[in-house]
C-alpha cells in the first residue's frame with residue numbers, strides 16, 4: 001500500500017476517483033504537504049511537525065466547508081501507518097487531501113433543497129512518495145515578480161490550502177520557468193509582496209528578518225513559524241511581520257524562500273537585481289544549518305517536532 005483512500009489502506013494504484021468528482025471539476029479540496037526525513041544514524045524516518053499540518057488542514061476545511069471525519073490524532077495515525085507501509089529509507093513527502101467527493105454536476109456545496117439542506121459528500125485520502133529537494137538549497141535561485149497577482153482573501157481564501165487556489169501559483173510558476181527563472185514571487189492585489197508560488201518569503205535587513213504579515217494573502221506557513229521561532233531563540237534575530245514593498249526585495253541584504261517543499265532556498269537575483277553579494281548570506285546559511293539539523297532530529301530541544309514512524 002502507501003495510500004489511504006475511502007476509509008481503507010490500499011495500494012497507490014487502487015486510490016482512484018471518478019471523473020465526475022466535484023473536487024476534480026471545481027477545485028473543492030484542501031490539502032497539505034508534509035515531509036519525512038530519513039535519519040541514517042538512527043535508521044528512522046521522522047515526520048516534521050505533523051500535528052501542525054493536520055491542525056491546518058482542519059482549519060482549511062472549516063473555511064471552505066469540507067467535513068473531515070477524523071480528528072487530528074486519527075489523521076496522525078493514518079499518516080504514520082501509510083508511511084510505515086512504504087518501508088522508506090529515504091526522505092518522503094506525504095500528501096493528505098480532503099475533498100468534495102460527490103459525483104455531481106453543479107457548483108453548490110449544499111444539496112437537498114430548502115427543506116433538508118445538507119453539504120455534499122466529502123472524503124479524505126493520503127499518500128506518501130519518496131521526495132528530494134524541490135528548489136535548490138545549495139546554490140541560490142533566480143526569481144522574477146509574477147505578472148499574476150496572488151489571490152485575495154475575499155476572492156479565494158489564501159490562508160486555506162485549497163486545491164483550486166493553486167492554478168494561481170501554477171500559472172505564475174510556469175511563467176517564471178518559461179522566462180528562464182527558477183521561481184516567481186507574487187504580489188498582493190494592491191501591489192505588496194505576498195509570497196512565492198509555494199513558499200513564504202523572508203528578507204534580512206539591518207540584522208533583522210522581515211516577512212509579509214499574515215494579512216498579505218499568504219498561506220500561514222509552518223516553516224515560516226519555525227523560522228521565526230528558531231531565528232529568535234537560537235540566533236537572537238527578531239522578525240518583523242508587516243506589509244512589504246517590491247523594491248524592498250531589491251535592496252535586501254539577504255532573501256530566502258521557506259516552505260515544507262522548498263525548505264530554505266536562498267535567492268540571489270530578482271528581475272536582474274543582485275541580492276546582497278549574490279551568494280548565500282550568513283543569516284540564511286545559519287538558518288539552513290539549524291533547520292536541517294532540527295528536521296533530521298539532531299537537535300534535542302526540537303525533537304518534539306519530529307515524529308518517528
Ligand code: PMP
Pocket residue numbers: 033169195196197198199200218219220221222223224258259260261
Ligand atoms: N505558501 C504557499 C502558497 C504554499 O503552498 C506553501 C506550502 N505549503 C507555503 C507557503 C509554505 O507553507 P509550509 O511551510 O506550511 O509548507
